[in-house]
Structures are given as structure tokens and as C-alpha cells.
Amino acid sequence: MNDSKIEQALEILKLLGLPRQQLNERSALCLLALLNLGQDTPWKEAQSPLIGITPIMKWVEEQYEITYAPNTRETFRRQSMHQFVEAGIASYNPDNPKRAVNSPHAVYQITSELLQVLRKWGTSHFQSELDCWLTEQRTLTARYAREREMHLVPVVIAEGHTLRLSSGDHSILIKQIIEQFAPRFIPNGKLVYVGDTGEKWGYFDAALLESIGVSATNHGKMPDVVLFFPEKNWLILIEAVTSHGPVDGKRHEELSRLFAQSKAGLVFVSAFPDRRTMNKYLDVISWETEVWVADAPTHLIHFNGVRFLGPYS
Numbered sequence: 001m002n003d004s005k006i007e008q009a010l011e012i013l014k015l016l017g018l019p020r021q022q023l024n025e026r027s028a029l030c031l032l033a034l035l036n037l038g039q040d041t042p043w044k045e046a047q048s049p050l051i052g053i054t055p056i057m058k059w060v061e062e063q064y065e066i067t068y069a070p071n072t073r074e075t076f077r078r079q080s081m082h083q084f085v086e087a088g089i090a091s092y093n094p095d096n097p098k099r100a101v102n103s104p105h106a107v108y109q110i111t112s113e114l115l116q117v118l119r120k121w122g123t124s125h126f127q128s129e130l131d132c133w134l135t136e137q138r139t140l141t142a143r144y145a146r147e148r149e150m151h152l153v154p155v156v157i158a159e160g161h162t163l164r165l166s167s168g169d170h171s172i173l174i175k176q177i178i179e180q181f182a183p184r185f186i187p188n189g190k191l192v193y194v195g196d197t198g199e200k201w202g203y204f205d206a207a208l209l210e211s212i213g214v215s216a217t218n219h220g221k222m223p224d225v226v227l228f229f230p231e232k233n234w235l236i237l238i239e240a241v242t243s244h245g246p247v248d249g250k251r252h253e254e255l256s257r258l259f260a261q262s263k264a265g266l267v268f269v270s271a272f273p274d275r276r277t278m279n280k281y282l283d284v285i286s287w288e289t290e291v292w293v294a295d296a297p298t299h300l301i302h303f304n305g306v307r308f309l310g311p312y313s
Contacts (some may be wrong), residue, residue: 005032005037005039006025006028006029006032006064007028008043008121009028009029009031009032009037010023010024010025010027010028012031012118012121013027013028013031015130016087016089016114016134017087017134017137018083018087019083021079021083022079022080022083025066026068026072026075026076026079026080027079027080027083027084029056029060029064029066030056030076030080030081030084031084031089032060032063032064033051033055033056033059033060033063034048034049034051034056034084034089034090034108034109034110035047035048035110035115035118036049036059038063039063039064043118043119043120043121043122044119044120044123045119046110046115046118046119048109048110048112048115049109050094050095050107050108050109051107051108051109052104052105052106052107052108053073053076053077053081053106054073056076056081056108057072057073057076078296078299081108082298082299084108085108087137088111088113088114088137089110089111089114090108090109090110090111091108091109091110091111092106092107092108093106093107094107094109095107095109098187113133113136114133116129117129117130117132117133157191157203163178163191163194163202163203169242169243169273170224170240170242170243172273173240173241173242173271173272173273173294174194174195174202174224174225174240176271176273176294176297177224177225177238177240177271177292177294178191178194178225180294180297181238181269181271181292181294181297182227184297184298185292185300186227186229186236187231188230188231189227189228189229189230189236190205190208190227190228190230191203191205191225191226191227192204192205192208192209192226192227192228192235193205193209193222193223193225193226194224194225194226195222195223195224195225208228209226212228212235212262212263212264213261213262213263213264214235214258214259214261214262215261221254221255221258222258223237223238223239223255224238224239224240224245224271225238225240225271226238228264229264229267232265233263233264233265234264234265234266234267234311235259235262235264235265235266235267236267236269237255237259237266237267237268237269238269238270238271238292239251239269239270239271240271241270241271241272241277241278241281242273242277246270246272246281246284246285247268247269247270247285247286247289248281248284248285248286249284249286251286252268252286252288252289255268264311265311266311267290267311268286268288268289268290269289269290269291269292270285270289270290270291270292271291271292271293271294272291272292272293272294273293273294273295274293274294274295275293275295275296278291278293285303286303287303287304288303288304289303290302290303291303
């Protein structure tokens with residue numbers, strides 16, 4: 001195995017300004033995979049293939065004889081590739097920006113601007129090219145962020161309705177669920193219900209819920225947010241957790257009974273403002289549910305790992 005190529009990739013990540021948590025062998029190998037740089041491939045021949053997480057891990061094993069366990073896939077995604085995208089190093093789904101966040105076909109690609117810089121590694125032109133890229137990095141990162149935002153699909157609220165939430169942390173989290181979670185994971189989803197700390201029935205499309213087979217009369221048992229995903233025929237039941245109320249075993253049973261007549265599959269989600277809050281409830285969150293954290297809006301945590309976001313029979 002040629003350690004020097006990995007060491008060179010690590011040095012480049014340092015020069016690109018990656019945080020200390022990403023300055024490791026895994027991230028260096030991710031960069032090499034994005035460039036399709038095998039042990040003996042010169043930097044000037046770097047390429048820009050479209051490549052997903054599992055193909056990256058397979059490529060690493062074939063090219064560098066380093067094997068990572070299958071359960072480290074999320075570590076690759078969350079602790080290396082996510083930061084590459086945020087830093088403007090890689091693009092996410094450039095071939096199809098509308099692809100669902102949790103799609104198994106998700107791919108990454110080195111940005112064209114950085115590719116030209118890295119092809120100069122080891123030459124007298126590298127530093128000047130890097131300096132130009134670093135100068136433009138903030139602009140490039142902002143541009144890529146805007147491009148990603150452009151492809152978010154808003155939640156459909158019934159015509160003529162305006163949703164106004166009372167002040168407070170709980171309402172802020174509900175707003176984040178509607179504006180950040182829903183467009184990413186429930187594209188073209190329809191808002192069915194929103195509970196509010198000021199007015200319990202903040203928003204309720206009773207006709208839509210009844211068309212799915214549910215007649216909700218006991219609003220005290222309703223989750224904080226209910227979304228309908230027509231494409232999948234899923235009903236997404238979300239608890240916004242700021243001080244209490246994740247989907248634990250008891251709540252899972254309550255919601256299952258309340259929506260037992262649903263013609264749509266039930267998906268249970270606990271939403272938290274941050275991981276510190278989530279950590280308080282880790283030991284009670286029910287299996288076969290999902291967790292979303294607002295300060296990492298592009299990710300889901302799957303309790304059980306049998307499948308990504310989806311209903312369980």
C-alpha cells in the first residue's frame with residue numbers, strides 16, 4: 001500500500017481548511033475516491049466521477065486494500081462527505097439535485113473548481129491556484145448552498161390558510177420541521193396538522209386526514225406535526241421535543257391506536273433542536289421510529305436500521 005498518496009491527501013485537506021475531526025485516513029480516502037486517484041495515478045490525471053458512499057468504500061478496498069465495516073457507512077457520510085459538501089469540496093447529487101436526501105442512489109462529485117486546483121498538486125502552480133480557490137471558497141460554498149436550496153420542494157398548505165405560531169422554543173422547532181425537515185424528506189408533502197403552544201389546533205386539514213381514513217376527535221392525543229406524503233402514501237407523525245415528549249414506547253402505542261384506521265403507512269419521528277437535547281431521551285426513544293435533529297437538518301437517525309424512512313408493518 002502506498003501511504004504517501006494518503007498522506008498527500010491529508011496534507012491537502014489541511015490546506016483546504018477542514019476541521020481537525022476530518023483530518024484522518026477515512027476523509028483522505030474519500031478525497032482520493034472523489035478524484036479516482038489510485039496508488040500509482042498521478043495528480044494531474046485526477047478525475048471527477050459521480051460516486052456514492054458504498055461505492056467509495058468499495059473503491060477504497062480495491063485501490064488501497066483498506067476494508068471498513070458496513071456499519072461505518074453512516075460515518076463516511078456524516079463525518080466526511082457531509083463536511084466536504086459544506087466546504088464546497090464536493091457537490092451532492094449534481095446529476096439530479098431533486099433526488100431525495102435518503103435515496104440509495106445519492107452521489108457526490110468533486111467540484112469542478114477544486115478539481116483544476118488539485119490537478120496542479122506537486123507543481124509550481126499549485127499554491128497560487130489554491131490561494132485563488134481559498135479566496136473564492138466562501139463565495140463558492142454560498143453558491144452551492146443556494147443551488148441546493150433552490151431544489152427544496154415546499155410543503156403544500158391548503159389555499160387561503162396562513163400558519164402563525166406562538167413564540168417559544170417549541171414553536172421554533174415546529175417551524176424548522178415544516179421549513180427544513182419536510183422539504184428535504186417529504187417532497188411535495190401536504191401539511192395535515194400542526195399543534196401550537198398558544199392554540200392547540202394551529203393548523204388542521206380535517207378533510208385531508210379523513211380522506212386517509214382517520215377521524216381525529218381527541219386532539220389532546222395528536223402529535224405536534226402531521227404530514228401526508230402522497231408519493232409514498234405515508235402519514236408522518238412528528239413529535240417536536242424541546243422539554244418532553246419523544247416517541248417512546250408508550251407514545252408509539254398511543255399514536256398507533258389513534259391512527260389505526262389510516263389507509264397510509266405510519267411513520268413515527270421524534271424531532272429535536274440539537275443533539276444535546278436528543279441525548280437526554282436516547283434511552284426511551286422507541287425502536288422502528290426516526291429521529292431528526294434541527295441543527296443537522298440533512299440527516300436522519302434510524303432506530304433499528306432495517307430500512308430508511310418508511311412505515312413498519
